[in-house]
Amino acid sequence: xxxxxxxxxxxxxxxxxxxxxxxxxxxxxxxxxxxxxxxxxxxxxxxxxxxxxxxxxxxxxxxxxxxxxxxxxxxxxxxxxxxxxxxxxxxxxxxxxxxxxxxxxxxxxxxxxxxxxxxxxxxxxxxxxxxxxxxxxxxxxxxxxxxxxxxxxxxxxxxxxxxxxxxxxxxxxxxxxxxxxxxxxxxxxxxxxxxxxxxxxxxxxxxxxxxxxxxxxxxxxxxxxxxxxxxxxxxxxxxxxxxxxxxxxxxxxxxxxxxxxxxxxxxxxxx
Numbered sequence: 001x002x003x004x005x006x007x008x009x010x011x012x013x014x015x016x017x018x019x020x021x022x023x024x025x026x027x028x029x030x031x032x033x034x035x036x037x038x039x040x041x042x043x044x045x046x047x048x049x050x051x052x053x054x055x056x057x058x059x060x061x062x063x064x065x066x067x068x069x070x071x072x073x074x075x076x077x078x079x080x081x082x083x084x085x086x087x088x089x090x091x092x093x094x095x096x097x098x099x100x101x102x103x104x105x106x107x108x109x110x111x112x113x114x115x116x117x118x119x120x121x122x123x124x125x126x127x128x129x130x131x132x133x134x135x136x137x138x139x140x141x142x143x144x145x146x147x148x149x150x151x152x153x154x155x156x157x158x159x160x161x162x163x164x165x166x167x168x169x170x171x172x173x174x175x176x177x178x179x180x181x182x183x184x185x186x187x188x189x190x191x192x193x194x195x196x197x198x199x200x201x202x203x204x205x206x207x208x209x210x211x212x213x214x215x216x217x218x219x220x221x222x223x224x225x226x227x228x229x230x231x232x233x234x235x236x237x238x239x240x241x242x243x244x245x246x247x248x249x250x251x252x253x254x255x256x257x258x259x260x261x262x263x264x265x266x267x268x269x270x271x
Contacts, residue, residue: 124258131143222239
């Protein structure tokens with residue numbers, strides 16, 4: 001106890017204790033310290049990610065259900081990443097295909113940078129497993145939804161650019177999109193049947209297609225096609241023409257194969 005100038009005793013003031021706040025996302029089993037660590041490893045980044053990765057992985061539905069979380073959604077980073085993706089792919093095509101006219105380069109870029117391609121790229125690195133989603137979105141299959149995966153992948157590109165710099169963002173983009181760029185260079189703009197056929201040849205697997213159903217009048221038919229690997233149905237697609245239905249069936253098989261590969265890589269990371 002101390003005495004003041006008037007001889008009265010007074011207690012020493014105690015500084016308030018600092019609360020140790022644990023940043024834990026209930027229902028998603030993620031902490032700030034671990035969010036994006038596996039993803040950063042898969043992307044071969046040389047240092048742990050900062051909070052930008054958390055933002056990139058936060059879907060608006062999570063904030064809708066958790067308004068007091070103190071987080072931001074990934075839409076602004078998605079905007080930035082979209083612009084970076086467009087530029088990196090456009091620059092690569094311009095420098096590596098000097099004989100292609102502007103119109104063809106535009107088609108090539110559109111074939112590489114689109115929702116379907118970006119969603120498959122996200123599946124390659126198991127991006128869906130890292131997302132912070134609202135319970136409703138998660139229950140309805142949000143971790144595999146192409147639009148959510150594509151948006152999150154663009155947001156990750158934006159986060160990588162801001163934390164690690166343009167060259168690292170460029171490296172990741174070109175590494176993960178190299179197969180798609182190779183396909184469009186051959187003129188396969190969204191030709192999923194060719195992509196699946198080439199993959200099947202590498203795996204020594206036979207691919208066949210069959211029309212499973214036809215609906216509607218002759219002038220407005222809707223076809224359902226099945227894609228078979230070694231005689232087993234692996235994908236279905238619906239289209240206004242048989243060709244379109246087969247393309248969509250092939251695309252579904254490719255998406256499924258990418259997802260299985262992503263799960264395998266994630267399992268290896270845990271070992």
